[in-house]
Amino acid sequence: MSALQGHNYVGGQRSAVGTVQLPSLDACTGEPLPVSFWQAVEAEVDAAARAAATAFPIYRNLSAEKRAQFLDAIADEIDALGDDFVATVCRETALPAGRIQGERGRTSGQLRLFAAVLRRGDFYGARIDRALPDRQPLPRADLRQLRIGVGPVAVFGASNFPLAFSTAGGDTASALAAGCPVVLKAHSGHMATSEWVADAIIRAAERTGMPAGVFNMIYGGGVGEWLVKHPAIQAVGFTGSLKGGNALSQMAASRPQPIPVFAEMSSINPVFLLPDALAVRGEQIASQLAGSVTLGCGQFCTNPGLVIGLRSAQFTAFLQHFTASMQAQPAQTMLNAGALASYTHGLAQLHAHQGLVHLAGRPQSGDQAQPQVFKADINLLLEGDALLQEEVFGPTTIVVEVEDAAQLAVAVQGLRGQLTATLIGEADELPDYRWLADALQEKVGRILFNGYPTGVEVSDAMVHGGPYPATSDSRGTSVGTLAIDRFLRPVCLQNYPDNMLPEPLQNSNPLGISRLVDGIVSKARL
């Protein structure tokens, strides 16, 4: 393993032509790490985007098997990153080593899952309508459809998952799987981590014979704007704040050639506590919910920021258990000083709001985040109070008590778009709340029964998305295999000779994939 250099990655080469060097700070001590990072200049951003554009026609025309081998090789390289790597990530993020080891496995597993998607072949969306030369009044030509990558993708990693949602995270994995080269804007919160991972990707690219420029990475504040506005970039993946995601979306929409942005941004992930469940296991729910709110210092996109229950003796009892459990949770170090400052600011706004009462939590001070609970007047929800619906990134939540089901129905209508909603209920009472689950479908990307939203499985059926402001486009997901769809577009090939067709559409079906042939799903040779 070579020592870190802090240089940008442009077309398979390292580059450091600028003059600004950026430190990466130890998240616990604030001390700078021994390496500093060269902020990219505009010419480097341009070169990185051009390198990705040059790689695109070569890379997208590789077989899916070749791209799968590349993803598998990245996974192997990431699995091989050892204790010194883990120690670096822990220094930059204050996350515990066990969590980082788990996230390393999640990241390599995610890459291997996309390799499996490539081998499975359904991502092609292959469709064949065979010619009907004798059709009246007009014959039908032979029409065949498959999906190809949209072109080079700009990826903005998240701070809170320095591996799984960052350099080689879900956006990168799904873009590379789709056949799209990537230009990654390294997150300022874990630039050393990003360099380790970028090196792993570059080693894998070289080992599997990928074109130079298939993966590029740039450092620095403000360089993202050059990237999103670069004509070679054809789509953007982002995980972060509402403000950041909105800014990127506006930039992308006002380009001479507008491009799609998938930004995963802001969600308060409401949890609905149903009466029978609270009667049967209210104390257990209180304890589990406190664990979910404070997991990873509350720094999850799916952190439950709003807890809603129906006025009842059991809800009152639950609230006592919950506040006690939250009061007992320890303070934790956040990802970086900026996150702590935002958390402190967010709590101050909640404390200052007249419609909120503080229920639990030690005063927020010092260099760690103190878990907190507030209770809001139901009218804030009914009247669409903005503060109640803004994500406060950290270990805090707001409880709301509704009078009855009718008021609950109105309150749900006032919710903005969310990544998740959760119903905690007994099997016997759930059917009475089918209307609630149905109404929530129109608000969220994922509905959970009797679970907690802070675990996001990487699988085929997962949706980590949802209506705005949870994301900028509810038709996508940034976790799970469906994430590849964001970076694919359909192309129709009309009247192609068989020997000119790409393999997924050839008559003999050499890849053995499922295709929609004359309206019927089939793996048959034609």
Next chain:
Amino acid sequence: MSALQGHNYVGGQRSAVGTVQLPSLDACTGEPLPVSFWQAVEAEVDAAARAAATAFPIYRNLSAEKRAQFLDAIADEIDALGDDFVATVCRETALPAGRIQGERGRTSGQLRLFAAVLRRGDFYGARIDRALPDRQPLPRADLRQLRIGVGPVAVFGASNFPLAFSTAGGDTASALAAGCPVVLKAHSGHMATSEWVADAIIRAAERTGMPAGVFNMIYGGGVGEWLVKHPAIQAVGFTGSLKGGNALSQMAASRPQPIPVFAEMSSINPVFLLPDALAVRGEQIASQLAGSVTLGCGQFCTNPGLVIGLRSAQFTAFLQHFTASMQAQPAQTMLNAGALASYTHGLAQLHAHQGLVHLAGRPQSGDQAQPQVFKADINLLLEGDALLQEEVFGPTTIVVEVEDAAQLAVAVQGLRGQLTATLIGEADELPDYRWLADALQEKVGRILFNGYPTGVEVSDAMVHGGPYPATSDSRGTSVGTLAIDRFLRPVCLQNYPDNMLPEPLQNSNPLGISRLVDGIVSKARL
């Protein structure tokens, strides 16, 4: 059949509370039709959008079979529209009766095809990852995914297909199939036609028990902005000019809650003529191409506006035949006076451009469009001259001669996004131009071998889309069954009891649909 009233359609009722009445003009004579149309006021637009929002939870929760019956009923009602209807369409558009009769069948066929898609069930995108309670280190919850409608859709119909791309056209059919109520902004060029068709839709909705508000229609200039900015509207479908599509996209992107827009806008549909084909059948190609350029008075989105050939004796001979054939094409009446004015303006710009030479066509004057041919200096393409790439809506095309394959490759790189590209070549020479077809894939939505782009089949494999400026989002299509994807978004249901799951995801697979179960496509019961 009741007489036309000219009232807006709001929530199943007619509404005319405004003061502005708009005439619809006979496209040939300029005379107003006997009915005039009430421009919607803001309160009516608001009421229409709210009616759609009220209908949405009811309509989207109907079974796919119920929605299919609704689409079939609309198709039946449209097929039953008789000669007086056809006469009305002809008066408003100057299109011949045979064309309108054919388009009526295309429109009803399109609705029935979406009904078939609903019954087939693949639009659900059903995915099931079953629980893995014993997985280490953590169990996996049961995760099930399906796609639901995004919400009420605003549709802006096109002028050039007053049936198939308008009131009950592809955007409306795909939105209704997806479970999304529609608010249609009637095109000013065929408001009487729109009323006939809206009546047909309303009759079908009443006959099949659809909620009031499943379909709404408003008349008037400028009312579209209220519609796109209305908070109840969740997506937009549009077919029309680049300027119009860009304006709607910007409105949608700057809403407090941005929404997706699928705008099909501008394409010059390059046709590449390969040398051997010109040698073998140059005269035939010249005649067929002239037919494609002038079909329907050149008023097709896929009209070939750019013809590219390699310098050679056979290309010179082709050009003589082509100009002669174009010179012999008759003038035709355009859809409306605005289209003729735009055509006249576009031709004037081409005539005034120093890099273009006029090859064929009678002087443009009077009330019909004269077919025209221009030849452009190759440098205009190499240098990205904007005029060469702007669609001139009407029966005109520009020919470009390139020196050799190397210059052709550079020229292709300079092309903007297109709906189609066409290669005319002999079987033996096509393999030598695989590089050209591959390069064109990155520019277009559909590539044709040895056909003409002006026929757009409505089928599973069709793509009527492409990179900007052909459309606002290359990941969609506005023709063919894949069009439904634009208005669907995925939702994940975690740990649902079987009796709470929607039918597509229940263990017993009561709909008998294909699902992705633990990574394998299957129709099995679980």
